[in-house]
Amino acid sequence: MTDEQAGHPVVELAGAALRALSHPMRNRMLGLLRMYGPATATTLANRLGVNTGATSYHLRQLADAGLVLEDDSRGNARDRWWKAAHLGTSFDTGALLESEPELTMGFLHGIGQLYAENLFRAIDELQTQSPEWVEASLISDYLFQLSPAGLKSMMTEIQAVFEKYSTDLTQPLPDGTEQVTVQIQAFPRETR
Numbered sequence: 001m002t003d004e005q006a007g008h009p010v011v012e013l014a015g016a017a018l019r020a021l022s023h024p025m026r027n028r029m030l031g032l033l034r035m036y037g038p039a040t041a042t043t044l045a046n047r048l049g050v051n052t053g054a055t056s057y058h059l060r061q062l063a064d065a066g067l068v069l070e071d072d073s074r075g076n077a078r079d080r081w082w083k084a085a086h087l088g089t090s091f092d093t094g095a096l097l098e099s100e101p102e103l104t105m106g107f108l109h110g111i112g113q114l115y116a117e118n119l120f121r122a123i124d125e126l127q128t129q130s131p132e133w134v135e136a137s138l139i140s141d142y143l144f145q146l147s148p149a150g151l152k153s154m155m156t157e158i159q160a161v162f163e164k165y166s167t168d169l170t171q172p173l174p175d176g177t178e179q180v181t182v183q184i185q186a187f188p189r190e191t192r
Helices: 003-007 014-019 025-036 040-047 052-064 095-099 101-128 131-135 150-165
Strands: 010-012 068-070 079-082 088-090
Touching: 014 025, 014 052, 014 101, 025 040, 025 052, 025 068, 025 079, 025 101, 040 052, 052 079, 052 095, 095 101
Parallel strands: 010 088
Antiparallel strands: 068 079
16 A cells, blocks of 8 residues: 555545546556556556557646556656545545536446456456366345345445455565455446
């Protein structure tokens, strides 16, 4: 964890940060910087399959919003390195929908797209995973009959379990471990 991240592990999404992250490319770039650490515009362009001009532009937008910082400990005048300013992002969906509905919908659609891409990538990699990782993985959904209060209570309990298993992702991986993504979505389904 960097000094900047130690003081601000999570950024609350609003204003300029919401505007910046309402673009799916910026969401992807910020996620890559959080997952893999500092990178150049060229490195990000190669990972994302886009040109360096696009990643440079989006990095400047993320920097203007306070979501990324230039990493002065790396690179040179020709080779700028960027790092995430925070370890995570939190947001109040209801408040954002009320204050900035269009930007919020763009942000949420981008998140949904990223989650779907993550799931498809995981499915594609199943054949090359060890039997232990295949057995430990889960792709499933469950249906419940709940009130809004019941769903909120369930999500609070699930988040407590996540906190129990929380680790410092900036540290090297211990032997026998991998970074694991647990995606969770909970929403009412149309039943008619």
